[in-house]
Amino acid sequence: MIPLSVLDLVPVREGGTVGQALAESAALARVAEEAGYRRFWIAEHHGMEGIAGGATAVALAHVGQATSTIRIGAGGIMLPNHNPLVIAEQFGTLDALFPGRIDLGLGRAPGADQRVAQALRRNLMEAAERFPQDVVELQARFAGEAMPIMATPGSGAPVEMWILGSSLFGASLAAHLGLPFAFASHFAPAQLDQALLIYRERFQPSETLDRPHVMAAMNVIAADTDEEAALLSTSGDQSFVALRTGNPGKLKPPVPHYRDSLPPAVREGLDFARQASAVGSPATVRAQMQAFIERTRADEIIVAGAIWDPQARERSLRLTIEALS
Numbered sequence: 001m002i003p004l005s006v007l008d009l010v011p012v013r014e015g016g017t018v019g020q021a022l023a024e025s026a027a028l029a030r031v032a033e034e035a036g037y038r039r040f041w042i043a044e045h046h047g048m049e050g051i052a053g054g055a056t057a058v059a060l061a062h063v064g065q066a067t068s069t070i071r072i073g074a075g076g077i078m079l080p081n082h083n084p085l086v087i088a089e090q091f092g093t094l095d096a097l098f099p100g101r102i103d104l105g106l107g108r109a110p111g112a113d114q115r116v117a118q119a120l121r122r123n124l125m126e127a128a129e130r131f132p133q134d135v136v137e138l139q140a141r142f143a144g145e146a147m148p149i150m151a152t153p154g155s156g157a158p159v160e161m162w163i164l165g166s167s168l169f170g171a172s173l174a175a176h177l178g179l180p181f182a183f184a185s186h187f188a189p190a191q192l193d194q195a196l197l198i199y200r201e202r203f204q205p206s207e208t209l210d211r212p213h214v215m216a217a218m219n220v221i222a223a224d225t226d227e228e229a230a231l232l233s234t235s236g237d238q239s240f241v242a243l244r245t246g247n248p249g250k251l252k253p254p255v256p257h258y259r260d261s262l263p264p265a266v267r268e269g270l271d272f273a274r275q276a277s278a279v280g281s282p283a284t285v286r287a288q289m290q291a292f293i294e295r296t297r298a299d300e301i302i303v304a305g306a307i308w309d310p311q312a313r314e315r316s317l318r319l320t321i322e323a324l325s
Contacts, residue, residue: 009051072098167191174199185217216301234259303317
C-alpha cells in the first residue's frame with residue numbers, strides 16, 4: 001500500500017477555542033499513528049482566527065509529546081517569513097526532543113498578506129527571491145558544516161527536508177537540489193502534472209536521494225456513506241469560499257446542499273480547486289484515490305480535509321487507510 005500521511009491546519013471550530021483545536025490535533029495525530037499513517041504535518045498560517053498552527057514548531061512539540069512513532073513535521077514552513085538560523089534551531093530542538101522523527105517541508109509563498117508581512121517585519125518579496133539560498137543554508141546547517149554562528153540545537157541534526165510547491169518553481173528547485181517534492185494539489189491543482197513531469201525529468205541525485213520522490217496532497221473525507229461524506233465536506237468548502245472572498249473565519253458546521261447555494265462562478269472555482277479530492281464511502285474514496293495515484297505515480301499521498309466534528313474527522317482517517325489497505 002502507498003504510504004499515507006496527514007496534513008493538519010489545526011482548525012479552530014466555530015464554538016471552539018484555540019486550546020481545543022490544539023488538543024484535537026494531538027488526538028488526531030494519535031489516531032493517525034495507531035492507524036498506520038507515516039507522517040503528521042502542520043502548516044504555517046498567520047493572522048487567521050480559524051487556523052491555530054502559526055507557531056508551527058511549538059504545535060509540533062505538542063503533537064510529538066502526544067505520540068511516539070509517527071514522523072512529525074511542517075507542511076510547511078514558509079521560509080520567507082523566517083531567518084534560516086532560527087528555523088534550524090527550532091527544528092534541531094524538535095529533533096533533540098523526538099529523535100529521528102522530524103520532517104521540514106519548506107515553501108516559498110509567504111502565506112500571509114501585506115498586513116501580516118508588516119507585522120512579521122519582513123520584506124517578503126525580497127525574502128522569497130532568497131528562498132533557494134536559504135534552503136541551501138539550512139541544508140548546510142543540518143549537515144553540520146562550519147559557519148560563523150552555529151545553530152545549537154540544529155547543527156548536524158538529521159532533519160528530513162522537503163520542498164513544497166504549487167507551481168513549477170518548487171519542482172525545479174527540488175529537482176536541482178535532489179530533495180523530495182510535495183505538491184499542494186489539495187488546493188492548487190492547476191500545474192500538478194507539469195510540475196511532477198519537470199521534477200522527474202530534471203532530478204539530480206544527491207546525498208539525500210538517488211531518485212525522485214513525490215508526495216501529492218489530496219482532500220479526503222471518508223464516512224459510512226457518500227451522502228454523509230458530502231455533508232461533512234461542506235465545512236471545508238465554506239472555509240475555502242470564505243478565504244477566497246476575503247472573509248476567513250472559524251471552521252463552520254456542515255450545511256446540507258451548501259454547493260447548490262453558491263453562485264455558479266464561485267461553485268466553478270471551488271470545483272476546480274477540489275479536483276484532487278476523494279469524498280465518499282470507503283469504496284468511493286478507494287476508487288478516487290487509486291485513480292489519483294495512477295495519474296500522479298506519487299510515492300506518497302498526504303491527506304487534508306477539514307471536518308467540523310473531531311470524532312468524524314478521526315473516523316475519516318481510519319476509514320481512509322482501511323479503504324486502501
